[in-house]
Amino acid sequence: MSGCAPAGSPPRFPLFVSLVGARCLVVGAGAVGRRRAEALASHGAVVRVVDPRAAEAWANGAAPGSVELVLRPFLPGDEESCSLAVAATSDRETNRLVGERCRAAGIPVSVADAPDECTFFFPALCETEDLSVGVVSRGGDHALVARVAEAIRGVIS
Ligand SMILES: C[C@@]1(CC(=O)O)C2=NC(=C\c3[nH]c(c(CCC(=O)O)c3CC(=O)O)Cc3[nH]c(c(CC(=O)O)c3CCC(=O)O)/C=C3\N/C(=C\2)[C@@H](CCC(=O)O)[C@]3(C)CC(=O)O)/[C@H]1CCC(=O)O
Numbered sequence: 001m002s003g004c005a006p007a008g009s010p011p012r013f014p015l016f017v018s019l020v021g022a023r024c025l026v027v028g029a030g031a032v033g034r035r036r037a038e039a040l041a042s043h044g045a046v047v048r049v050v051d052p053r054a055a056e057a058w059a060n061g062a063a064p065g066s067v068e069l070v071l072r073p074f075l076p077g078d079e080e081s082c083s084l085a086v087a088a089t090s091d092r093e094t095n096r097l098v099g100e101r102c103r104a105a106g107i108p109v110s111v112a113d114a115p116d117e118c119t120f121f122f123p124a125l126c127e128t129e130d131l132s133v134g135v136v137s138r139g140g141d142h143a144l145v146a147r148v149a150e151a152i153r154g155v156i157s
């Protein structure tokens with residue numbers, strides 16, 4: 001799957017929002033889903049993680065208090081009453097379905113294996129008590145994003 005935006009397409013707009021008290025859905029609790037669930041929770045969201053193996057993701061019981069684990073595969077309807085969603089399973093069809101359901105319901109969704117199905121893009125987070133910087137690429141250069149985020153963290157820390 002190409003991560004490149006079509007030539008000449010506008011850049012992604014950096015939108016900074018409060019997630020305090022917002023219900024967020026994360027489907028898939030592998031490395032990517034777990035990292036994103038923790039990031040959302042640390043920004044005040046109330047996160048529901050749906051994955052039959054989610055308990056393994058926090059095997060030491062260290063899931064943050066505002067993360068609820070639902071130990072089954074995604075079911076259409078899980079997205080209802082959410083303000084934001086992330087599809088990060090290893091199953092392409094599930095990720096596609098989560099994206100489709102959320103887009104139809106007007107819920108911002110990041111689909112971790114398909115930029116074309118995203119309506120928002122999960123940024124690399126660079127933060128201090130005074131600053132929030134988020135980095136995404138224009139297309140699919142994830143290594144560039146990681147490198148620039150590290151450099152920014154070095155500058156603002
Ligand atoms: C910023 C960060 C946030 C986060 O994930 O927390 C993030 N990717 C990160 C890392 C990372 N990404 C990938 C690897 C594996 C190794 C490698 O390839 O390098 C690693 C390394 C790792 O995970 O450690 C591969 C990858 N990523 C995407 C695809 C699909 C595609 O492009 O087609 C594939 C191929 C998957 C495959 O083929 O299996 C898509 C997306 N990834 C995004 C965000 C969104 C837009 C941001 C952007 O412009 O990059 C976007 C578009 C969609 C979204 O919003 O979900 C985080 C850096 C955090 C940091 O450094 O602090």
Ligand SMILES: NC(=O)c1ccc[n+]([C@@H]2O[C@H](COP(=O)([O-])OP(=O)(O)OC[C@H]3O[C@@H](n4cnc5c(N)ncnc54)[C@H](O)[C@@H]3O)[C@@H](O)[C@H]2O)c1
Nearest residue numbers: 028029030031032051053073074088089090091094112113
């Ligand atoms: N940062 C990024 O953007 C990035 C980085 C690497 C990979 N990816 C993509 O993100 C996705 C997840 O990567 P990972 O490394 O976390 O994968 P992983 O294999 O570690 O975890 C995937 C999880 O999805 C769960 N799952 C599978 N089917 C499910 C279903 N129907 N409902 C709920 N949960 C289900 C599995 O139980 C598993 O826990 C992949 O599509 C991968 O291509 C994105």
